[in-house]
Amino acid sequence: MSATLTSRHDAVVLYPSRRHVPEHEDRIHHDIARRIANLLGRPFDGVYDSSRHASGHWYFVPTDTVLTPATREALGIRNELDLFGGYADHPFMPTKAITHGLVGPHAQRPAGWSDAFVEHVRGATLPGRTAFSVGDLRIAAQQLGLGRHALRLKPVKATGGRGQTLLADADALEAELAQLDTESLAQFGIVLELHLQDVTTYSVGQLRLPGLTASYIGTQRLTSDRHGEPVYGGSQLLFARGGYGALDALPLGPARRLAVRHAQRYDRAADACYPGFFASRRNYDIAAGTGPDGETLIGVLEQSWRIGGASRAEIAAAEVFAADPACTRIWAETREIFNDSEPAPPDALLTYAGVDPELGRICKYVMVHAYDHKHAYD
Template identity: 50%
Template structure:
């Protein structure tokens, strides 16, 4: 589905949506198109719908990829040379934009793909939960045995989103069964994560977006909601968004847990820029969890990163629109909401970004809201 370009009179250039995955869920495609129209307004460009390689576009192109783009040469071939050219990110290898990088290998001689950074694992060890990433079943089994000494663990496919596909393991028999059922077609190049299990989990979103000469940084919490199959999945984010960098965000008189989540995410973000050659991103989002381990001790740790349009992107762009229109506004509260089926109704001031049937998920509705923050 290609949208018509915006009316003439915009600046010389076009914003396009780039499908970067094999399967693009319809609800995500429509949200990306909506974001494209809004981003085009912020940039003063036309919106050209889905990118068509054979089409000649006047002026510059600004891309909204549906996933992190892999390969520096590939990105340059599209005309993407820096974060000013896209809403998202570029990385050199397919495992880099997944949760695989959040943990170190079991040992220095463990199986690893080309481009793996042992230095990254060392730098982020204070920012993540206890866990390992493995690129072979033998390494995964040994990593699981070691983690089970401290309590239950989760096996996490690195490409799953919204909490789907994870397996809770409490003993060696369950570990063996879970690994036997694990798909292995991408194991050697993308890996699998084994991570300590926490109870009473609270998940924070920490991120930063840079677009149209604006910078916005945020922290907030995610909530879960039952999908149409009864599985608890991502249901939206409630964010405090500041104009400027993370230091500006810390001026919002945040509670201690928010400050802790920001510190973990900043460490992770800085390590990624330091360790992965050529990596750049204009949209950086980090899921940070807090919860109790098997001994009742509280832990905080980054679960994964998102350098592409994600569940919070509607809120991010809505906040940028507010900062663009209101020069004196320094903080806003921005929220997203996802509702499956007819289980509830959104607040009266919510703006709908999608309403329809997804062939895999069933009926889903998505909303965004922006409200004043504090005084």
């Protein structure tokens, strides 16, 4: 049984802030909410119900970033100590749209857009642009050298690497433009980014539960879904008790150390440039790969201020830290396996195993390993 952290909430509730959550995610979300309740020494009171939870002080586990001041006020969420995830004023903020700048000062933009944020993260992101109109997207393609360089078109709300399109020339771009929903484009935007080869994706993040903060650095794993498409297959993460500074003391290789610095820069910019934003779960994906001229590039791809693919590993690490105050570093990893392509290890804790109506047969598990201080991690 994990040690109890500090919380004055009446109970922990799961808040469905997305219209639809796949079955496998829903199962894991419930498991995470129950485990957070155990960590906080509070009961788990199920899925939020506006009538049953009309009064009281609840700790929320939202399925997505909580949006708009009206929702936050209605739920009674005051700050990051009231939820596992994050809060943002505008729908575009918790997406990869904010990672890149617009094509110019007259580009279309939503209310609340921060040019200052783009300036703060310049150099910590890859070459790319965000557009909120078809015209601006064409200009972005010209600015980024489409035709001379391959570019990647990224829907800003897609997760797990899904929905992206590799563009080789203007004809390929026009074919994609013909299918865009211009209303959604104006609200959320779309990203055009330089395509890299031989990519390694790092994850840097932090969780802040009442009474416990932990930070981590690790790598993501790709796998193939039932259609043979490459998708997110899990994360192997090295956790350190404390803030981002705790990662500085780890024996990291140069690429991981740079990934941590880029993530910190992005994280600080969000706090500084988007008033009202707060998050207790902060995860940043950083890609390192080879650019079109053979140069090595590394930069933040996007942020996740919500429960995510690595969250089950985050909670597993938190449980160890809570149970053993002397423990300061630990490995935790998640795996996602499709179509019975490989068996789960015998010491793995299964978090989902079954046939999801959307993804087919899938197995998910989490593992925790003792920290090995003898090696640097490159």
